[in-house]
Amino acid sequence: MSMKQIEIYAAILGREPYLVKKPQSKNHISVAFFPEINAGFFKRLMAEGCDQNIYISSGLSNYKMAPPLSQSYRPELHIELVAQTEGQITGGESGKEDVVSYILQMVADYIIDNTVFIEPGHTLDFEETLTTNSEMRGFLFSVPENIDIKRICKANKRCENLVSLIPLSRKELDFARNQGVGELINEFESKGVPPIFDPFRKCVL
Numbered sequence: 001m002s003m004k005q006i007e008i009y010a011a012i013l014g015r016e017p018y019l020v021k022k023p024q025s026k027n028h029i030s031v032a033f034f035p036e037i038n039a040g041f042f043k044r045l046m047a048e049g050c051d052q053n054i055y056i057s058s059g060l061s062n063y064k065m066a067p068p069l070s071q072s073y074r075p076e077l078h079i080e081l082v083a084q085t086e087g088q089i090t091g092g093e094s095g096k097e098d099v100v101s102y103i104l105q106m107v108a109d110y111i112i113d114n115t116v117f118i119e120p121g122h123t124l125d126f127e128e129t130l131t132t133n134s135e136m137r138g139f140l141f142s143v144p145e146n147i148d149i150k151r152i153c154k155a156n157k158r159c160e161n162l163v164s165l166i167p168l169s170r171k172e173l174d175f176a177r178n179q180g181v182g183e184l185i186n187e188f189e190s191k192g193v194p195p196i197f198d199p200f201r202k203c204v205l
Contacts, residue, residue, distance in 0.1 A: 001020055001030045001032055001058035001059075005058065005155055005156060006020065006032060008155035009032060009034070009056065009152065009155060010034070012148060012151050012152060012155070013034045013054060013147075015034055015035065016034075017032045017033055017034050018033050018034070018035045019032075019033050019098075019101075020032045020033070021033070021098065021101040021102075021105070023059065023105070024102075024105050025105070025109050027059065027060075027063075027108065027109050027112045027113070028059045028062075029057055029058070029059040029060055029104075029105045029108040029109060030057070030058045030059055030105075031055055031056065031057050031058070031100075031101040031104050031105060032055070032056050032058065033053065033054075033055050033098070033100070033101060034053070034054045034055075034056075035053050035088070036052055036053050036086075036087075052084045052085060052086060052146070052196070053084070053085040053086075053087070053088060053089075053100075054082065054083075054084055054147070055082065055083040055084075055085070055100050055101060055104055055197075056080060056081075056082055056152070056162070057080045057081040057082075057104050057105070057108050058080065058156065059108065060079060060080050060081060060108040060111065060112070061078040061079060061080050061156060061158040061159035061160070062078075062158060063078070063111075063112050064076040064077070064078055065077045065078070065079065065111070065115075065116070065117045065118070066115065066117065067117050068117055077117070077119065077160055077161065078158050078159055078160045078161075079118070079119075079159065079160065079161045079162065079163050080152075080156065080159050080162055080163075081104050081107060081108055081162075081163055081164075081165060082144045082147065082162050082163065082164040082165070083100050083103075083104055083164065083165055083197035084144060084145065084147075084164060084195075084196050084197055085100060085196055085197050085198065086194070086196055086198075089197075089198070089199070089200070091131050091132055091133065091134070091199070091200065099130075099131045099199065100197060100199075102131075103130055103131065103165075103199065104165070106130075107124075107139070107165065110124075110126070118141050118163060119141065119161070119163065120141055120142050120143045120163060121141065121142075121181055122140075122141045123138060123139065123140050123141070123168065123173055123176050123177070123181065124138050124139050124141070125137065125138040125170075125173050126138050130167060130199045131199055133200065134167075134199045134200055135169045135170075135201075135202065135203050136167035136168060136169055136199045136200075136201075137168070137169065137170055137173070138167070138168045138170075138173045139165045139166060139167055139168055140165075140166040140168055140172075140176065140181065140184070140185075141163045141164070141165060141166075142163070142164045142165075142166055142195055143162075143163075143164065144162050144163075144164040145164075145195060147162065149161065149162045164195070164197070165197055166195055166196070166197065167197060167198060167199045167201070168184075169203035169205075171203050171205040172184060172203060172204065172205060175187070175205055187204055187205065188204060191204045
């Protein structure tokens with residue numbers, strides 16, 4: 001992630017990144033973490049998603065995602081991943097690790113290495129828990145809230161869209177597969193589950 005790109009992201013989001021996690025694999029995926037800020041009414045007009053921590057990947061959009069053969073008429077996509085959290089999330093063996101950046105890098109690597117095509121409304125099952133002490137083992141991909149996607153993509157010339165991640169448990173993944181994503185979203189809404197990245201929440205089913 002270039003310094004120029006970070007500066008543009010900071011201007012759009014209205015705050016400086018707390019850290020930029022360097023790539024951990026041959027795919028060269030980095031993650032910038034922009035912490036939540038306290039903001040009054042006018043500051044909120046300038047700082048997008050200011051009441052949430054925002055993590056944005058960089059490097060995934062260097063790789064094209066080809067649509068499945070059944071949808072070969074569709075164009076290839078270049079995306080980056082977003083995680084929006086309430087409060088800073090740490091975990092891992094020590095309980096203090098930056099698990100959100102790690103998981104975003106892991107998902108991006110999985111998409112690249114397995115030529116997976118994703119977009120909002122899709123789910124992905126990792127078939128193992130995302131981190132220590134978590135019930136979650138996959139994701140629902142969604143549209144990021146309170147982020148100007150067009151401006152972020154303009155700062156990254158290869159990126160065409162941003163996709164946010166909502167962790168899912170095995171039961172929730174099975175429910176989405178059998179009943180449909182729309183029914184799972186209805187379950188979330190009826191039980192007050194916000195559309196955020198929380199690998200440590202309890203399954204709603």
